[in-house]
Amino acid sequence: DSGVTQTPKHLITATGQRVTLRCSPRSGDLSVYWYQQSLDQGLQFLIQYYNGEERAKGNILERFSAQQFPDLHSELNLSSLELGDSALYFCASSVVATTNTGELFFGEGSRLTVL
Amino acid sequence: DQQVKQNSPSLSVQEGRISILNCDYTNSMFDYFLWYKKYPAEGPTFLISISSIKDKNEDGRFTVFLNKSAKHLSLHIVPSQPGDSAVYFCAASATSGYALNFGKGTSLLVTP
Numbered sequence: 001d002s003g004v005t006q007t008p009k010h011l012i013t014a015t016g017q018r019v020t021l022r023c024s025p026r027s028g029d030l031s032v033y034w035y036q037q038s039l040d041q042g043l044q045f046l047i048q049y050y051n052g053e054e055r056a057k058g059n060i061l062e063r064f065s066a067q068q069f070p071d072l073h074s075e076l077n078l079s080s081l082e083l084g085d086s087a088l089y090f091c092a093s094s095v096v097a098t099t100n101t102g103e104l105f106f107g108e109g110s111r112l113t114v115l
Numbered sequence: 116d117q118q119v120k121q122n123s124p125s126l127s128v129q130e131g132r133i134s135i136l137n138c139d140y141t142n143s144m145f146d147y148f149l150w151y152k153k154y155p156a157e158g159p160t161f162l163i164s165i166s167s168i169k170d171k172n173e174d175g176r177f178t179v180f181l182n183k184s185a186k187h188l189s190l191h192i193v194p195s196q197p198g199d200s201a202v203y204f205c206a207a208s209a210t211s212g213y214a215l216n217f218g219k220g221t222s223l224l225v226t227p
Binding site: 002004033035040041042043044045048055056058090092103104105106107108109 | 117119121149151156157158159160161164204206213214215216217218219220
């Protein structure tokens with residue numbers, strides 16, 4: 001158990017809909033990262049928050065948004081869903097803001113299926 | 116563009132033998148490299164890392180080698196065990212980097 005909690009574990013929805021994925025980081029971790037893993041793809045970095053502030057953006061679509069709340073949990077909002085958004089979405093957390101001094105701890109992921 | 120590449124999608128090795136997983140990177144700013152292991156229905160878990168000031172790091176049965184001039188790293192597992200069967204992701208980060216860049220993964224199968 002990494003200590004990172006993601007909900008829901010599975011989600012099935014229709015095209016055009018909007019969903020929210022939730023992540024609770026490990027106790028004491030200030031950084032939250034969101035990654036997307038599509039079929040046959042590696043983990044694609046979407047966005048990072050550190051202590052409530054956005055720190056870095058990766059390949060995140062404009063239809064997607066995220067935020068980190070004062071209690072440090074984070075939500076990833078996906079709107080106007082398309083079939084291609086079907087993927088495994090991982091949340092990861094770490095103590096520090098940068099990634100060259102330590103590891104990231106990953107949740108089990110939220111599997112999104114868009115029909 | 117994929118800055119971290121794992122060109123072998125899968126690898127099959129007999130129990131007791133050595134498993135060698137390879138990874139190439141293109142960004143010369145990367146100075147910290149990690150390997151993650153992922154079992155089905157679980158999130159990736161950290162396995163081993165190496166800083167660019169080193170060319171080798173060892174942890175039990177796992178050794179990571181870094182060849183900076185070739186922009187190549189490899190993970191050696193000796194001896195391989197059936198419980199090592201998983202997907203292995205190579206990842207890299209630059210100084211003050213805010214995100215790990217991952218490869219697509221190599222699925223390792225260790226057969227008895």
